[in-house]
Amino acid sequence: MPGTVLLLAASPAGKGCLVDxxxxxxxxxxxxxAVLSGTDTxxxxxxxDPLEPQAVLTRLRAAAAATGPLTVFxxxxxxxxxxxxxPHLALARTTPATVRYTAFPWQWFREELRLRPAGSTTLLVDLHADAETWEWxxxxxxxxxxxxAVHGRIAPPAGxxxxxxxxxxKAVATVLRSGGRPPVEQLHQMALARIAGDGEVGDLVLSGAGAGPFAGFAAGGPASVGGPAPVGGFAPAGGFAPAAPVPSLPGDLRARPPVPALNGTGPQAAPQGAPPAGPVPPAPATPSADPHAAITTAVQxxxxxxxxxxxxxxxxxxxDAHGTGSEEALHWTEVRADLAMFAGDAERSCRTWMAVADARLAAGQPADAPAVEAAVDRAHHQWGRIADATRARDLGPALAALRARVPGRREGALDHVHRQLRQLQTQS
Structure with a gap:
């Protein structure tokens, strides 16, 4: 199976540049x-040095949607x-005052890669941080x-x-140009050995799964350790583009460790509008069991x-275990919103994403929190895919009210809802 490789190098122009x-x-x-990817082709x-975060998002989304292994440098x-x-990846036009609008939010990597099969994605990173970010x-x-899997280093300001x-x-590239493609962990260690030999110390070193906290600083040797929310844009045809990828199949739905095992065997009541459930796969018997694979198999x-x-x-x-507004519960609500999308039920997906946003807001999360913005962006996108004009018109005012509270990062999102509502009124 062919692989996909994304090479991304970005830094601000001018005096704000820390790394070439x-x-x-x-x-x-x-x-x-093939050597970059570790695949036959x-x-x-x-x-x-891309200029716009949306341009990076488009390329990352396309790479994430590709089948086969994905390697991002x-x-x-x-x-x-x-x-x-x-944290954001600074782009060519980024200044300290414009990071929010001109840089690429790091959590977008998590958002765009979250539906890829586990073990199929590798990030190799060489990052430099300014003093404020280094402390953070x-x-x-x-x-x-x-x-x-994330491997690489983050260096402090050079001076x-x-x-x-x-x-x-460059050390990674040098190793790869030698003609072989060692396993990524070995490649990482070989690159670290090369830069340690050049006297580079004091870096944060990443090695392993991309969710663990940093263990600390390397001092003459590696210290091993172990993404919200993309904004929506407007599609050329006037529709609201989703913040997250919309693949044809869910791939791996894994996002967090599963909650404790369920008791009982009967399914809980689905929300209004959900399709009737057929025979349900049995609940996992142990807390370590992961239901995501069973869910993915059912969708496929x-x-x-x-x-x-x-x-x-x-x-x-x-x-029941953590509370209705807990991250554990909201994770499963988000999974159900995606499942509705895969089932072609845009209305149910929209309502579920709106419920996620409402729950996060009710829990005290700010309107510009990445997870809140992402939920509203996805609700907005799914609303635009509702085929029944009457149903879309009935749901529109609630979305407009939510959009008024969570405008998102893209100007014109609320105006877009109002324009669409006016068009729907003319169809009645």
Missing amino acids: AASVLPVLAAVPP ANVVELA VAGQLQLDRRQRL LRGRALDCGPGV RRKVAAPTYM SGKHADADALAARWERAAA
Whole structure:
């Protein structure tokens, strides 16, 4: 099966630049695509100093939708936005005051990769952080999701008015150009050994699953350790583009460890509008069992009602164990919203995403929280896919009210809802 490779190198132009990220691309481009990917054949997409976060999002989304292994090479610098203080990959036009609008939010990596099969995705990163971000990173995770392997390093500022080089990524490219493709963990360790030999110390080192916290700083050797929300855009035809990928199949729905095992065997009641459930796969017998694989299998077999019924049972169990507004319960609500989308029930998907947003807001999450914005963006997108004009018109005012509270990062989202509502009124 062919692989996909995304080469992304980005850093601000001008005095805000910490690393000459694009300098690594010619070195990586000299490596055969199959070696970059570790597959027999591979497609390579290169992004050098992109200007717009939406352009990066489009390329990442396309890469994430491809079948087969995906390897993403990222070189650049991290900065925090001033409003939410979340890490972003700085792009060519990024300044400290415009991070929120001109940089690529790191959580978008998690969002776009969350539906890929576990074990099929690898990120190799060579990142530099400014002083503020470097301090923020202490004890925090640069989260890419539990199904994504992340290897690389994050370096502190190189010094005043000094532009660093992506030496870790160049070391990776040098190893790959030697003619072999070692396992990624071995490749990572070989690259670390090369830059340690050059006297580079004090970096945060990432190695393993993309969800663990940093263990600390490397001092002469590696210290091993272990993404919300994309904004919506407007499609050329006037529809609201989703923030998250919309694949034809769910792939692996794994996002968090499963909640404790369920008691009983009967399915919980589905929300209004859900399809009637058929025979439901039995609940896992142990807390370590993972229902996501069973749900994925059901969807791939066209048993959408079975998949939703099983997810509903886990949703109820999580709510009983942790509370209805808990992350554990909301995870399963989000899974059900995706399942409705896969089943072609845009109305139910829209209502469920709206319920997720309402629950997060009721729990005290701010309107500009990535998870809140993502839920509303997805509700907005699914609303635009409702074929029945009457149903869409009936649901529109509630979405408009939610949009008024959560406008999102893209200007014009609320106006888009109002325009669509006016069009729907003329169809009555």
